[in-house]
Amino acid sequence: MTYKTLHTKLFGTNIKISIYHNNPDPILSTCEMLLTYYHKLLSFYDDESIISKINQNAGIKSIQVDDETFKLIQSGKLHSLEEKSNLNICLGPLVKLWDIGFDSAKVPSDGKLNQALKHTDPNNLILDKYTNNVYLSKKGMSINLGAIAKGFIADALLTYLKEQGIISAIIDLGGNILTHGFNLKSPTLNWRIGLQNPLEKRGIHLTTLELNDLSIVTSGVYERKSIVNGNAYHHIINPKTGRPLNTNMLSLSIISKESLNADIYSTMYFGIPFDEIELASKDKGFDAIAIYKGNILRYTKGCRKFRRDEC
Numbered sequence: 001m002t003y004k005t006l007h008t009k010l011f012g013t014n015i016k017i018s019i020y021h022n023n024p025d026p027i028l029s030t031c032e033m034l035l036t037y038y039h040k041l042l043s044f045y046d047d048e049s050i051i052s053k054i055n056q057n058a059g060i061k062s063i064q065v066d067d068e069t070f071k072l073i074q075s076g077k078l079h080s081l082e083e084k085s086n087l088n089i090c091l092g093p094l095v096k097l098w099d100i101g102f103d104s105a106k107v108p109s110d111g112k113l114n115q116a117l118k119h120t121d122p123n124n125l126i127l128d129k130y131t132n133n134v135y136l137s138k139k140g141m142s143i144n145l146g147a148i149a150k151g152f153i154a155d156a157l158l159t160y161l162k163e164q165g166i167i168s169a170i171i172d173l174g175g176n177i178l179t180h181g182f183n184l185k186s187p188t189l190n191w192r193i194g195l196q197n198p199l200e201k202r203g204i205h206l207t208t209l210e211l212n213d214l215s216i217v218t219s220g221v222y223e224r225k226s227i228v229n230g231n232a233y234h235h236i237i238n239p240k241t242g243r244p245l246n247t248n249m250l251s252l253s254i255i256s257k258e259s260l261n262a263d264i265y266s267t268m269y270f271g272i273p274f275d276e277i278e279l280a281s282k283d284k285g286f287d288a289i290a291i292y293k294g295n296i297l298r299y300t301k302g303c304r305k306f307r308r309d310e311c
């Protein structure tokens with residue numbers, strides 16, 4: 001028995017899946033197939049994806065989707081409608097206007113921003129739970145699941161790995177980590193997860209946490225950004241202004257059992273005052289670590305058990 005790791009690239013990010021098994025190759029091949037399947041299903045940029053079909057038919061007709069996709073969109077809509085949520089899965093028109101992270105990135109005019117903002121109301125995303133039909137009721141609307149899809153996919157991969165009887169694994173979808181069981185290579189048996197220093201190159205960590213059977217997902221201004229006319233713009237858009245969120249927060253990491261929840265909350269609470277995040281964390285059962293300008297760290301109380309530095 002040994003660990004074997006699949007390395008691949010998808011969603012514009014590096015992916016690593018390590019599993020402990022005596023015959024890991026066929027299982028890792030299926031993981032790769034599942035990654036491709038979900039990417040094709042949920043991509044905003046692939047014209048053939050189910051998400052593109054929904055978007056292409058905005059104001060025209062509803063599209064029937066499978067159970068899993070329906071539940072994902074339903075959860076995305078619910079969390080987009082929560083008070084004080086910075087998540088809105090209907091920000092497709094704005095994501096497209098800015099194109100942050102691509103060569104075509106630009107700063108849109110106020111007129112274009114205001115026009116796009118009119119097409120982002122999650123109430124106009126109509127879901128029929130009896131038929132799994134999804135309908136964007138206004139032309140010009142589009143959904144973008146970039147803020148929640150990786151968490152969903154990580155959970156789906158883990159479900160498959162558990163079905164295969166895997167007792168120890170780590171799934172890393174670039175800033176989106178899901179651990180399963182104990183790390184049999186570590187003396188503490190925990191998975192050590194480094195928190196990226198937002199101002200340094202990738203792999204330079206500000207601190208390290210140890211955990212198992214949990215997911216940790218980070219939203220960060222450094223994850224995807226563009227320089228336009230000498231100014232830096234990051235990829236997390238304020239649903240109210242249509243511009244990149246103006247905040248001292250550089251990253252927000254959420255620790256939670258399910259990767260989908262961690263992914264949802266990391267975007268939903270990005271840029272929200274930490275005291276409010278702390279309140280929400282008790283209510284919803286997650287932990288959070290925020291890094292602010294000047295490398296100031298804030299932790300929810302529950303993080304004590306994950307920290308090896310002094311608390």
Ligand code: AMP
Nearest residue numbers: 086087088089146147219235236237267
């Ligand atoms: P995350 O890294 O999980 O916070 O997701 C950010 C990605 O989701 C961006 O790259 C966009 O594709 C999309 N996005 C940007 N701003 C938002 C937002 N406020 N709500 C939902 N999705 C967003």
Ligand code: MG
Nearest residue numbers: 147263264267
């Ligand atoms: Mg997210």
